[in-house]
Amino acid sequence: MNAQRVNPSKQAPSLDEPEILCEARHVSHDFVLPNGKPLRVLEDISVAVASNEVVALLGPSGSGKSTVLRILAGLIKPSHGDVLYRGQPLHGLNPGVAIVFQSFALFPWMTVRQNVQTVLDARAVQRSEAAGRAEQAIGRVGLGGFEDAYPRELSGGMKQRVGMARALVVDPEILFMDEPFSQVDALTAESLRAEVLDIWSRKERNPSSILMVSHDIREVAFMADRIVVLGGANPARVRTVVRNELPRPRDYQSTECLALVNQLYGVITGSELPDVAPTAATRDATFIEPLPHVSPGEIVGLLEYLDARGGKGDVFRIAAQTNQEFGHLITVVKAAEMLNFVDTPKSAVILESEGRRFVQAPPEQRQKIWRAQLLKLSLFREIADVLRRRRKHSIDRDFVLETIVMRMPQEDYEKVFATFVGWGRFGELLSYDETTATITRYERRRSGEPAVE
Amino acid sequence: MWALPAGIAIGLSNRLSRVLQPVVQIAAAFPAPMLFPLVIAVLQWAGVSLGWGSILLMLLGTQWYILFNVIAGATAIPADLKEATRSYRLSGWHRFRTLYFPGVFPYLVTGWVTAAGGAWNASIVAEFVTFKGQALRAPGLGAEISGAAARADFPHLAAAILVMSVLVVAFNRTVWRWCYRLAEERFSLSK
Secondary structure, eight states: OOEEOSOSSOOOOOSSOOOEEEEEEEEEEEEEOTTSOEEEEEEEEEEEEETTOEEEEEOOTTSSHHHHHHHHHTSSOOSEEEEEETTEEOOSSOTTEEEEOTTOOOOTTSOHHHHHHHHHHTTTOOHHHHHHHHHHHHHHTTOTTOTTOOGGGSOHHHHHHHHHHHHHTTOOSEEEEESTTTTSOHHHHHHHHHHHHHHHHOTTSSOOEEEEEESOHHHHHHHOSEEEEEEOSSSBEEEEEEEOOOOSSOOTTSHHHHHHHHHHHHHHHHHHSOSSOOOGGGSOTTOOOOOOSOOHHHHHHHHHHHHTTTTEEEHHHHHHHHTOOHHHHHHHHHHHHHTTSEEOSTTEEEEOHHHHHHHHSOHHHHHHHHHHHHTTSHHHHHHHHHHHHSTTSEEEHHHHHHHHHHHOTTSOHHHHHHHHHHHHHHTTSEEEETTTTEEEEOOOOTTOOOOOO | OTHHHHHHHHHHOHHHHHHHHHHHHHHHHSOGGGGHHHHHHHHHHHTOOHHHHHHHHHHHHHHHHHHHHHHHHHHTSOHHHHHHHHHTTOOHHHHIIIIIHHHHHHHHHHHHHHHHHHHHHHHHHHSEEEETTEEEEOSSHHHHHHHHHHHTOHHHHHHHHHHHHHHHHHHIIIIIHHHHHHHHHTSOSOO
């Protein structure tokens, strides 16, 4: 893919020539679905980690970035393609790697010291030496004094420090970090990022390189030398690789850093919200649109927001102004686009005529428009058809779940069902009785009270 | 104590638990005392005294509780901890010691307690057996109860039952309570 220079001023080349430590070449991977069919989750992924660099895998959730990390670590064997460690094909676990997990993955029944030291026992390190190395690793992450604490006594940030100490104690050439700070509060994450870079920048000792997985664009702009953007779902591909040569230590607020963040936003929105939406004709007949897990209220909120600002907005600005997590906002925009309420050229979101008609309509009228748009989606159309034909105009929850599982096996069917019911109720298309788990056609009550949440 | 490794193996493997769960459930539903005559015949033939034999009989009826609980415990071990042990190359005995045993310990205690309750009951049947017209008995409280019941010796029966009840309560109060506390404080996965 095309590498883009962000900063034209080139850094001085490092003294020792960088060498490729570990690399995936044209890797594709299939998951086996419960019905036995393979589902391609990664397609033709090539990623390399050289010495003395920080590489980030960036992408929205579901883009397979954690799977790429596990393939490079040797935890998952890819269906196709090669994984190399120092030029040799990798068999089993990658010997140069230690992983820091998103969920910390500490043993709750062991103290900090035991958690760190136990991974050395597995490597046949002498007891006395192991104790010293554990002590040192715990000190390196700033946890001295907490050696005998149990994980439950520690905050999220401190737990992740233990996770880092456990990784560092085995002296890995490459430190793998899987969304390391996503379960840590924002301020702590801030200081941990700087500390990780501090540990990494000591050139005379390991880890030589870091491979991190993240969905946080600012985080990768701050930390990484190279950013591999993954995109698309089932399969995910490498969208582009962006080189980040900003001098360290970096400043989030510097114009160069902000420009890079914007560029990355553009790459992600460009791939996640394609300007040309795939039409039904390009898909096979059994395809039904996966419903993004978004509540009607959020979609209406987005439309109101756009309407109040001249019918036009920019995804970054909307995310910033509404204090929304960027990934989730993308999902909301996608949902609004499915319903033909908005259009998304590049990173802009534009209110379409249908969307404008919707926002400006009174409540009953809104429901009518919403319902009309729902019936353009095949899942709603099909279920509405079945409901009309059934004698009591009712079907079981299981019927819908089955339809979802059969036709969009890669989706979380419970979530899709919840969205289905939420959207259907909002459009007065259906009612759902949770105790009997039946869906019925919506009937307006005699009293004239519309039952709408 | 085959139930611990077997339970862990079944609980950890999706395929094993799919295949073996129904088998285990059917086997457990089969009332163990029905097997007693058969086992006793074998024991007699092998010349094993009922003192040892009754222990075997009691195990026969109670192992399932442990197996079930261990299977449940092994399925509940978080995937991230399993992945961590794998990526840090903790294997074999070391993995058992750091993850599987502590992970299933709370379930194991529950299994033990239920099993122990069942064993007290089974002891009544197992220690006093009438086989081919002759009464075989092992020295024990269970035999006292069965014997007294057979002789319709009510004062004796009442005393024996009282002693057993006191023993059970004392056992629960000391040994099991200690185990429970350990399980909750040290080996809870919820914290």
